[in-house]
Amino acid sequence: MTRLYDHWLDILGWGGSALPVYSLLQSRLIRLRVLNLAACLILTVFNWALEARPMVGMNIVLAAINLWFILKLLRERHDEAAFEVLQVRGDDEYLRHILRVHAADILRFNPAFIHDPGADDRDAFLVTRGDETVGVVLLTAVGDSAHVLLDYVTPRYRDFSPGEFIWRKSGMLSSHGYRRVVTSPEMVAPYYDRVGFDRVGGSRVLELSP
Secondary structure, eight states, X not given: OHHHHHHHHHHHHHHXXXXXXXXXXXXXXXXXXXXXXHHHHHHHHHHHHTTOHHHXXXXXXXXXXXXXXXXXXXXXXXXXXXXXXXXXXXXXXXXXXXXHXXXXXXXXXXXXXXXXXXXXXXXXXXXXXXXXXXXXXXXXXEXXXXXXXXXXXXXXXXXXXXXXXXXXXHHHHHTTTOOEEEOOTTOSSOOGGGGTOEEETTEEEEEOOO
């Protein structure tokens, strides 16, 4: 019985030690914090079984810190105050820099995307959090509809949906003469069902308030 107990204790210790290492390989903020929280809870049980009280205390504190950050990130997930939308020109050099830096990742989710900086029927938006750019949205006008050419989120914020702040600010899009937003059916893993878009064929459509 003792040997079985020691065996499971070893598994618990090794598993709890491996999780923090694995969490540091995550690019997504929420996923990193959740894995860290799980590791702290496992190591709390492990060190309690070994009667290593200082380590128990440390892991309880770390678990509380991780939980606080998780709740904060979840609150900010749909908080307009946490993000800002900046409109830029299609040939803006910083926009083109962002598109170059993330080109390979962009094509994973938007395989048909090609940026034409000289097109005059397009609107470009950067979604920022503080001084960090977390998303890019490019639209092209087809009549009174804004067709989504690109809706990209950087890996760190992939648990968020920063593009939704553009859709919420329907007055901003309406002022450009748009009455609806139409997404591309070729986009991989779209989130639009969660933010009020309706399915129309293979696309999603959002009717904008005038």
